[in-house]
Amino acid sequence: MPFTPEALYAQIGQLITDMPDLRNHEWNTPAGQRWLGRAIALVEESGNTVDAIAFKVTAQSLTASTYSLGHDASVQKMTSILYHALAVAELRAPAIAQNGFIPVGEPFTALAAVAGVISGAVDSILFIDPYADSNLLTDFAIQAHEQIAINILTDSQYLKPGLIPAVRAWERQYGTGRPINVRLTSPRSLHDRLIIVDRRTAWSLGQSFNSLATRSPTALVRLNEETALLKVQAYELIWSTANSPS
Template structure:
């Protein structure tokens, strides 16, 4: 596993942390502990792995201070590994955390993702409005095919006019294909780059970092394949706008 793959694997494990407050370790917890242990072992940080194993052992103790410390240590070991690997992967592959009130940082984060495209980007947002084109799609380089997938039921009124205006202005330099997915078939916001990498967007593009903190995170390889295939299936069934 490359450093980049391991980095995204660890971030995925952080995002799928089960509830650790059960009186005894559950099957879900045990499976997750095993997955984290395997990933931490890949980092080569033996001290961190040892600390994690000790914390997992302590999860079998009665509820109390030692058990509380074990929960903290488990997550800290995971965060330590994410932080270490985050310094080893290119910034363009790691994603970004966006505090509330930082819309410019959101724009930069999306621009960084779109800059990795060599042929196409697919922006997915069930609540798309004109801003997804006016603010974000314009960050892609010329000649990159822009694909927008939104929901026929929840799309905003300003989206269709923005599509018409875009096609009139950028006839050949910025090709655009916008489609409406069947009602309620879209649940996430995402970016697919070159049909090869997938990014999860924590909020609708129009709301990025304006109301609450959010993140732009690259999916690990296995998750990316699932996302790309799922959205391609929806794309093929969607109606052209």
């Protein structure tokens, strides 16, 4: 079954996020070979026959020799084709799904991507991140409209020292105008990074909010309705049993 435009955009974005170090021959491993196979398939799925052939031929010409003069050029060509496929897929995707790919060194892109997700909230936003820190409030949650309930679920094992003071300062400044609540799960039980909007729409984030756009590229991907429903149900149960910080 062909990918929907949104699904193809998400898949290519995740592919780039997961890209091995091709220049240092990480393609020449079982994981690297699986990545290459997936990359060839997705470039073919994008519909550009010229790019698909060029990517496949270039991938097949990679050499394990450290001294191959053409190796870096091949890697650059493959990378360029992948980013072109990503750009085309993004143009075809629904507007709500666009701008979900977050490159390294583009903090404004990260802010804009999250803002695009939470701007449509009419009731509540649940941020789920085991490593949530104060910047989750100062950079991201602050972009939500007034009266939207902000809920943060984080892991008690990895509780950052700046998070609770930032929450208390938020409460003093905004009061009931911007309601906020934080709960802690049992140690090492939280693994997802999610944004759940209005207990209905769920978005998956490839890394924690405190490292967006700083270490590696990542993607903010809207989950399909069935998966989103399962996530909402699961995290409502986890929320109900989590503890408030002392």
